[in-house]
Amino acid sequence: MSRILTRGPVPIAANLTPMIDVVFLLVVFFVLVSQIVDLDRVDMDLPAPADAAALAASDDPRVVINLVPADNGGVEWMHLGGDVYSTEPSGRSELSRKLAGLLSSNPDLRINIRSDQATAYRHVSGALQAVRGAAGKAGVPAAHVNLVVIDDDPGRGRVSP
Amino acid sequence: MSQPPSGHRRPRPRLTVPLTAMIDVVFLLLVYFMVATDFTANEAVYQLDLPPTSIEAAAALTPHEPPLSITVFATESPAASISVGPPWNVAGSCQALASFLNRNRATTLTAAGLFHEDHPIHIIPEDDVTWAHVVDVFDTVARQGFTNVGFAEASP
Numbered sequence: 314m315s316r317i318l319t320r321g322p323v324p325i326a327a328n329l330t331p332m333i334d335v336v337f338l339l340v341v342f343f344v345l346v347s348q349i350v351d352l353d354r355v356d357m358d359l360p361a362p363a364d365a366a367a368l369a370a371s372d373d374p375r376v377v378i379n380l381v382p383a384d385n386g387g388v389e390w391m392h393l394g395g396d397v398y399s400t401e402p403s404g405r406s407e408l409s410r411k412l413a414g415l416l417s418s419n420p421d422l423r424i425n426i427r428s429d430q431a432t433a434y435r436h437v438s439g440a441l442q443a444v445r446g447a448a449g450k451a452g453v454p455a456a457h458v459n460l461v462v463i464d465d466d467p468g469r470g471r472v473s474p
Numbered sequence: 475m476s477q478p479p480s481g482h483r484r485p486r487p488r489l490t491v492p493l494t495a496m497i498d499v500v501f502l503l504l505v506y507f508m509v510a511t512d513f514t515a516n517e518a519v520y521q522l523d524l525p526p527t528s529i530e531a532a533a534a535l536t537p538h539e540p541p542l543s544i545t546v547f548a549t550e551s552p553a554a555s556i557s558v559g560p561p562w563n564v565a566g567s568c569q570a571l572a573s574f575l576n577r578n579r580a581t582t583l584t585a586a587g588l589f590h591e592d593h594p595i596h597i598i599p600e601d602d603v604t605w606a607h608v609v610d611v612f613d614t615v616a617r618q619g620f621t622n623v624g625f626a627e628a629s630p
Contacts, residue, residue, distance in 0.1 A: 324488075325490065326491065362609055367520050367613070370519050423521075430605050430606035434600070434603045453526075454525065455524055456523065456524045464516060464518035
């Protein structure tokens, strides 16, 4: 008489190793992408006026000039996208040329200027002069500039007429 | 070949997928996105238009009325120090500037005001003024509803 062997359930396991490899590839991808996106947000102490009348940043096409702070209210270099410019007249001239090229292709481009609150105005003035020069080279009536500050509730502080 | 007796069936194979590794990966992704998320305060902007520096452009944009000039002085105090040029001769902090602008702003109700909201206003900071003080003055003017605000260079 034959014996009937009752076998237990047959375990079927999917091999997850390739899936984990792909997930880690995705994680590395997002880490690298995050670093590229954060080029426009250099760490610095932006001015934070109390109850500011500043507006919320819009989604209009823009470029961001970061005035990377140095010690004693100075500026170490000027940062535009992935390019770095010195604060010397030659650096400001190169920055002006780069901005002129951008303004030529898009006259409505907004130019965000981010500067540390302790930076002396003379350095910001240099960047503003570079922007003015770019507007002249590009032949636009005026360059649209955004001064970037910290404000938790944009648009709240304006006095109604 | 032996057949199972009638009435007796082989148990159906059960599929099991070990989820331990998948849960570990999900927690890794969760930690990544928590670390990568930026929880800093919002950034806002003041908008202004900078005309080019060419003589022709400057001449074309010459305001029909003299601009109101606000000089910002370098100071060690936390508050900005300003003065409004003659004939107004206002000096003090941003509160004094705000009071002066509020008193003299022309609105639909106070048509006798001196400055309309598009009156040209030039902010003239000294070279050593901190950017925070410059922004405070700009904010004071913007908060009073003036829209034609720009920067001018201090005369040497």
